[in-house]
Amino acid sequence: MNMNQFPAKNMNASTTGQMIEYGHWIAGESVQCAPSGARFTSCNPTTGEPWARFAEGDAAAVAQAATAAKAAFEGPAWRSLSATRRGRLMMLWADAIGQSAERIGRIETTQNGKLLNEMVLQARIVPDWLYYYGGLADKIEGRVIPLERASVLNYTRREPLGVVGAIMPWNSPLFLTVMAVAPALAAGNCVVIKPSEVTSASIIEAVKLAEKVGFPPGVLNVVTGGRATAQALVEHPDIAKIAFTGGVEAGREVGVRAARRLAHVTLELGGKSANIVFDDADPQQARAGLLAGIFAAAGQTCVAGSRAFIHRSLHDRMLNELAERARGIRIGNPLEADTQMGPVATRAQLAKNESMVRRAIEEGACVVHGGCRAAVPGLPGGYFYTPTILSGVKPQSFIAQNEVFGPVLSVIPFDDEEEAIALANGTGFGLAAGVWSLNIRRAHRVAHRLEAGTVWVNMYRAMAFNSPFGGYKASGIGRQNGIEALDAYLQTKSVWCELSDEVQDPFVMRA
Numbered sequence: 001m002n003m004n005q006f007p008a009k010n011m012n013a014s015t016t017g018q019m020i021e022y023g024h025w026i027a028g029e030s031v032q033c034a035p036s037g038a039r040f041t042s043c044n045p046t047t048g049e050p051w052a053r054f055a056e057g058d059a060a061a062v063a064q065a066a067t068a069a070k071a072a073f074e075g076p077a078w079r080s081l082s083a084t085r086r087g088r089l090m091m092l093w094a095d096a097i098g099q100s101a102e103r104i105g106r107i108e109t110t111q112n113g114k115l116l117n118e119m120v121l122q123a124r125i126v127p128d129w130l131y132y133y134g135g136l137a138d139k140i141e142g143r144v145i146p147l148e149r150a151s152v153l154n155y156t157r158r159e160p161l162g163v164v165g166a167i168m169p170w171n172s173p174l175f176l177t178v179m180a181v182a183p184a185l186a187a188g189n190c191v192v193i194k195p196s197e198v199t200s201a202s203i204i205e206a207v208k209l210a211e212k213v214g215f216p217p218g219v220l221n222v223v224t225g226g227r228a229t230a231q232a233l234v235e236h237p238d239i240a241k242i243a244f245t246g247g248v249e250a251g252r253e254v255g256v257r258a259a260r261r262l263a264h265v266t267l268e269l270g271g272k273s274a275n276i277v278f279d280d281a282d283p284q285q286a287r288a289g290l291l292a293g294i295f296a297a298a299g300q301t302c303v304a305g306s307r308a309f310i311h312r313s314l315h316d317r318m319l320n321e322l323a324e325r326a327r328g329i330r331i332g333n334p335l336e337a338d339t340q341m342g343p344v345a346t347r348a349q350l351a352k353n354e355s356m357v358r359r360a361i362e363e364g365a366c367v368v369h370g371g372c373r374a375a376v377p378g379l380p381g382g383y384f385y386t387p388t389i390l391s392g393v394k395p396q397s398f399i400a401q402n403e404v405f406g407p408v409l410s411v412i413p414f415d416d417e418e419e420a421i422a423l424a425n426g427t428g429f430g431l432a433a434g435v436w437s438l439n440i441r442r443a444h445r446v447a448h449r450l451e452a453g454t455v456w457v458n459m460y461r462a463m464a465f466n467s468p469f470g471g472y473k474a475s476g477i478g479r480q481n482g483i484e485a486l487d488a489y490l491q492t493k494s495v496w497c498e499l500s501d502e503v504q505d506p507f508v509m510r511a
Contacts, residue, residue: 020052024061024224025204027068028217031061040197040226045113045343046333048381054200057225062192062232065221069163069190070238072218078190087137090185092213094127094134097174097206104174104202106335111199112170113343113383114297115334122175129178129481132465133186136486140187149510151500157493160188161240161264164489165233167254169246170196170345171300171405174206179469179480180243180266181220187489189241192221194233198345200224234258241265241489245302247403248429248474255477266478266488268302268470270403271431274424275305275460276446278417279313281436282458287321289434289460290409295329295387296461298341299407300349302475303432305460306404308411309420315413319391322411323369326387331374343383344406350383353406357388360399365390365410401427417446425451430472434460453479 019041023030038056043049055061072078081089097104105120142156164184168177173195184191195203200222207220223229230250234242234257241264244254251269258265275293277286293305310318334342344350350373357371370388385406393400393410400410414420424433433452437443447455453471456462463469463481470479478488504510 019050020201022052022054022201022204022224024055024057024065025207025222026065027072027221028211031055031064042111042198042200044110045345045383046335046379048347048383051110052201054197054224057194057223057229057232059232061223061225062229062236065192065223066163066236066238068218069192069221072216073162073190075216077216078219083138083140083188086188087134087186089214090130090134090137090182093210093215094130096209096213097130098124098127100209104205107202107205108173108199109334111173111201112345113334114171114300115339115342117337118297122172126175126178129182129465133182133486136483137186140486140490151498151502153497153499155495157495158490159493161489161491162189163238164189164191164241164243165236165239166191166193167230167233167242167244167246168193168195168203170198171297173199174202176245177203177206180245183485184243184489185219186486189489190219192223192233192239194223194225194230197224197226231257235261237261239263244268251476264488266480267476268480269474269476270429271302271304271471271475272307272401272403272427272429273303273305273432273434273452274307274309274450275434276420276424276436277308277310277314277318278420278437278439278442279311280438282438283314283318285458286436287318287325289436290322291325293434293460294409295326295341295407298344298385300345300405301461303454303461304405305434306409307400308409309414309423310411312413312415315411319368319389319411322409323389326369326389329387331384331386332376333379341387341407344385345383347383349406350385353385353404353408356399356402356404357390357408360390360393360397360410363397363399364392364394365397365399366392368411395423395426403429417442421446421449428474431475432456
């Protein structure tokens with residue numbers, strides 16, 4: 001692969017001619033903060049070979065970025081900008097990302113191995129989030145409160161929190177980052193982003209575009225690194241809120257550490273989503289939805305429909321049809337147009353797929369298809385795993401209760417509606433679910449009883465900028481997308497003003 005496909009300011013080839021070097025991006029500049037010059041390497045999962053190196057963040061780097069963000073938040077360039085102009089700036093950033101969608105998508109595929117078509121598509125729809133929240137920026141309004149005392153004017157203001165820390169995952173890096181950053185900016189906050197160490201490049205490139213269209217330096221900052229960087233961000237006293245997208249255990253730790261200093265949090269965590277196929281479903285439609293729910297993006301989505309509950313009357317036939325279709329999935333280089341499934345993003349994720357399937361077999365599951373690494377000609381070092389379908393999975397088994405984050409589908413039969421609902425709700429997760437039925441009464445009845453933040457009926461894996469998204473139970477706290485997300489980046493101030501000349505008794509509280 002020709003790494004010169006990704007030309008950008010401050011992106012310099014190393015002496016090998018292959019490696020690309022990145023620093024943190026703080027206050028409009030590429031910065032190396034660690035005195036040791038510590039760096040980490042990102043590998044291309046398609047080849048298994050390193051392709052870029054990044055600055056390893058530490059507490060000093062986080063402090064520098066937080067200071068820059070706080071200075072920008074308090075400075076005139078951002079603070080004096082009207083809400084309307086702030087929104088217009090976000091729209092200009094949207095335009096710049098849209099114009100760079102092909103380049104950003106190619107970087108993202110190189111980072112995480114997802115299909116080029118999907119990564120380019122995500123880069124092309126990201127502007128919709130910025131347009132939406134840019135349009136909401138000047139719709140943030142307070143209220144006048146009608147008090148008993150007519151001489152007092154009481155009104156509320158909706159004000160930004162200050163500096164927001166965004167800790168983002170590797171599976172859809174730019175898309176998920178903008179989901180968090182767009183409402184934060186619309187509310188008037190400044191942001192420090194800690195991208196996944198797997199997928200840092202596209203976030204840095206996108207933030208550079210923001211500054212090119214006029215964002216004041218320091219409004220958006222990027223500090224790269226691993227766990228220590230994230231911990232320093234969560235614990236920094238100038239960070240008013242943490243927006244975290246990632247795994248449940250990491251999310252719990254973020255929540256605990258943020259709570260110690262009473263910082264706000266939005267946590268979008270994992271899932272073990274149920275896809276329920278009733279006996280009156282359209283079988284072709286349901287089959288396509290089951291496949292899309294788990295094998296699209298190699299199962300590396302938080303809403304992956306990794307548990308398929310199929311009515312017993314359809315179970316055997318649909319299981320065979322799913323296996324037959326899985327055999328035909330074209331696994332290969334995600335940059336090639338005819339590839340349907342690329343590699344998983346990291347060597348660790350590949351090992352996790354293997355260990356969880358191995359444990360499932362030990363607990364009584366049967367491999368209907370897959371269950372092993374996939375060999376792709378010309379890419380011997382790639383992190384490829386076969387689309388895997390398991391039957392005989394016990395509802396309380398480890399693989400039915402825990403997120404794989406890979407292309408592994410557990411198929412479980414059910415006999416009636418009550419059992420389907422109980423099975424679907426029978427985990428600690430509650431992010432998403434799918435219902436397949438042509439009986440509209442049943443579809444809504446079941447949707448109302450499922451413990452999930454998103455329920456799709458006769459469709460799967462859809463999202464919109466104006467529709468709230470988030471989880472029940474261990475799948476998260478708060479909501480992204482829609483007006484609800486904007487509220488999470490604002491705080492309310494109540495202002496009281498006495499309009500009369502009356503002198504108040506200093507020893508009596510007036511209501």
